[in-house]
Amino acid sequence: MGKLKAAMRLAVAAAAVACGIGIAKAAPEAYPQKVVTLVTHSSPGGGSDVFLREMIKYLNRYIDATFVVENVQGGSGARAMSKVATAKPDGATFYAITPTYVFTSLMSKVPSTYKDMQPVVTVFSDAEVLFTRTDGPFKSLKDVIAHAKEKRGRWGVANPASLERQAAERLKKAAGVNAAIVSHEGGGDMMINVLNGTLDVGVGEIQELRSQLEAGKVRLVATFNSKRLDGYPNVPTVKEEGFDVVVQKFRGLAGPKGQPPEVLAIWERAMRGLIADPDYKKVYAAESLVPEVQGSAGATKLVDDFAAESEAFLKEAGAAK
Template sequence: MLTRRHFIGTAIAATIALPGLALAEPAAYPHKVVTLVTHSSPGGGSDVFLREMSKYLSKYIGATFIIENVQGGSGAKAIARVASAPANGSVFYATTPTYIYTSLLSQPTNTYKDLDPLVNFFADSEVIYTRTDGPFKTLAEVIDHARKTRGRWGAANPASLERQAAEQLKRAAGVNAAIVTHEGGGDLMLNTLNGTLDIGIGEIQELRSQLDANKIRLLATFNPQRIPDKPDVPTVRESGFDVALVKFRGLAGPKGIPADVTAIWDDAVQKVLADPDYKKAYSAEVLVPNFIAHKDYPAFVNDFATRTEAFLKETGAIK
């Protein structure tokens, strides 16, 4: 069953204080309404990204943006929804590593190869967290516990970068922790808070409310370097385990997006990432701008898919 949630971006037309000068008009766009599809449940990482970004995007693209949550199959239904849409710039999908993993692990009817990568916005930090009132203060303590009693670790869904991060950490640490996957971040958080899981792996924007309430503790980040806004959180590598991963966040559409549409997005994404108000918002969520233009984004996605497929074959997840 499709769950449809709408968020309508607000187009802005205003005059600044200097007489005779006005803010630039949004770029003319061939569609009045653009649907942004995500496999994420409401409140999940991609859902939060799209809803927040849409608030500012209408300053630069003359359209109303609607968010559509299409859950099921670890992203398979959302991929199919977009792959079958008109290739005219009216429907896009929120790309993350999940749509690569789903394509490789479950062999759905439509895969990432049936979508045309449009543009990338961000690199997103993956972190390891645990409950504040729990027994673990460091990642080393979690690993030591896993050596003694196996342990239970949580990831958002079976086809995700979080799952790969957990698998790579297991291998690097030489432990056999049970990895419990979930369809969404809400259940994962609940099981981490109630002690069912030793740790969860997720994104800071999904964890914000629990972090602010001091309910969870960040143990490490999979980023190659420490997160600028979280300088006290060590990297997994600094903690003694040679694993580094970064999540990408962008958009893709049906095959054959017109060149005039991709040009509008290339220009608008650079402007929205430089928007001072949006910069404050995404910096608070520890998102790092990582603009990749349309001409380069397909190669980036294909390279990620190739490396992911090699890892999955190496670990026996696929043949």
């Protein structure tokens, strides 16, 4: 009888494992810092700000620390980069990287550049989209280009050193128009000018536009992605509309140079766990973010390759420092 009971207990345990019953979630990984500051140059509500604030809701499931987002605005990211580049390389301070920090470094004389920081991890690529106000005169990208040919037009970007700026400049060239590209310090200011009709269109990211899209105040006219977005299958690509321009944005974290190898390894493991988290997956899927996790080595190569391509583009456009 004892052997039978033991066998039954083993069978029940095996069934529980197969069904995922009674299995405790893995504890978050030990970390050398109790508080970690994640710095962004974005204003509250901007793309990187939203990215960080959504991420930290789930991040302490994987890293045993408290995460704080700090908005350090000014100089198209120059102040934020300087703050992070000069911090101790002890895993306590990181910067939310996007192509902007490369563009700022290439286009301006700044105290600290992307070369003064160490890419820690890349997490996503996300879409750049063209949007306009719903009650405005533009229903498609072709409408926007036709207006620009007739009356020049005004297109908005979040700041002068950004992938959005490059996307707008490349579209201008491909379309053969001379629209004025108006830069802002953040996505919030640009949105105001799109909604009040000061700008014909803005270039931005889905997460920045989410509330206005859901409220029906703005519409997407095109995406700069290589293919249509899963969440917006009716929105054509810029290339489909006849203009050979494709750009895509990376998102990740960088820190002061000299991060301990164990810190880099923790972040890579945490990000791989995070993007597989069903709760977080719902969040980033809704924002049309594509998970593309790379550890420090892969992230560094991605950034260096992007910088080389961007420097060539900016020199051709006469915009590199």
